[in-house]
Amino acid sequence: MRQKLVVGNWKMHGSRASVADLLDKIVAAMPAAAPGVAVCPSYVHLSQAIQLCAGSAVAVGGQDCSHMQSGAYTGEVSAQMLADLGCRWVIIGHSERRQYHSESDSLVAAKLGAAMAAGLQVIVCVGETREQRESGEAEAVVASQLRGALDGQANLAGLVVAYEPVWAIGTGLTASPDQAQAMHAFIRGCLAGVAGIDADATRVLYGGSVKAGNAAELFARQDIDGALVGGAALDAGDFLAIVGAAQA
Numbered sequence: 400m401r402q403k404l405v406v407g408n409w410k411m412h413g414s415r416a417s418v419a420d421l422l423d424k425i426v427a428a429m430p431a432a433a434p435g436v437a438v439c440p441s442y443v444h445l446s447q448a449i450q451l452c453a454g455s456a457v458a459v460g461g462q463d464c465s466h467m468q469s470g471a472y473t474g475e476v477s478a479q480m481l482a483d484l485g486c487r488w489v490i491i492g493h494s495e496r497r498q499y500h501s502e503s504d505s506l507v508a509a510k511l512g513a514a515m516a517a518g519l520q521v522i523v524c525v526g527e528t529r530e531q532r533e534s535g536e537a538e539a540v541v542a543s544q545l546r547g548a549l550d551g552q553a554n555l556a557g558l559v560v561a562y563e564p565v566w567a568i569g570t571g572l573t574a575s576p577d578q579a580q581a582m583h584a585f586i587r588g589c590l591a592g593v594a595g596i597d598a599d600a601t602r603v604l605y606g607g608s609v610k611a612g613n614a615a616e617l618f619a620r621q622d623i624d625g626a627l628v629g630g631a632a633l634d635a636g637d638f639l640a641i642v643g644a645a646q647a
């Protein structure tokens with residue numbers, strides 16, 4: 400049985416005041432038997448978030464990390480720095496990184512290796528664009544992103560995959576439970592062929608306009624093991640409702 404996992408990706412949102420407000424509410428209302436829960440604020444709010452979540456069931460993660468360990472890389476943050484600060488998780492290969500920062504599969508693979516080496520739990524994101532889905536390439540794109548990230552990795556222990564169709568991110572369009580389940584089953588099939596992965600034990604999250612109102616029907620499907628939540632993670636009530644749906 401895979402434990403469900405709900406991760407909030409706060410993207411480039413928040414202030415010290417809003418982080419305090421959001422986490423006070425989330426931590427206070429977190430159910431005792433919560434599923435896995437993590438929040439990923441911006442780098443500058445990580446330290447504050449780690450303090451506010453201390454002793455709670457809410458873990459904290461980064462939204463990205465460098466593929467390098469240390470050195471003259473202005474503006475970069477290493478996986479080791481995240482781990483040292485107290486982060487447990489890191490998101491790698493989000494479509495916004497791929498789109499706005501030209502992250503290639505090989506860069507995603509190098510970041511994944513660095514994050515694993517630092518002892519972080521990694522969520523690697525994959526997903527097709529609208530054009531790719533409409534031209535029937537969705538599975539081929541996702542399979543190729545998975546191969547590009549995972550092939551040849553020395554350590555993939557505890558890896559989490561997030562399926563985030565680009566056309567569903569921040570658009571209000573969600574993949575239907577049937578569409579998501581079909582792709583999640585396909586992803587699990589791909590993982591079964593990767594050395595170092597126990598496909599049945601690997602959590603595959605869905606991401607893309609997950610809300611309080613659609614989480615339960617997604618989580619009811621066999622291969623959907625939780626969610627990577629963007630917009631709805633910025634509202635304590637919405638996020639807690641999604642966590643509650645994962646618990647049910």
Ligand code: PGA
Nearest residue numbers: 568569607608628629630
């Ligand atoms: P969204 O974002 O929930 O706002 O669609 C999800 C994500 O990008 O991880």
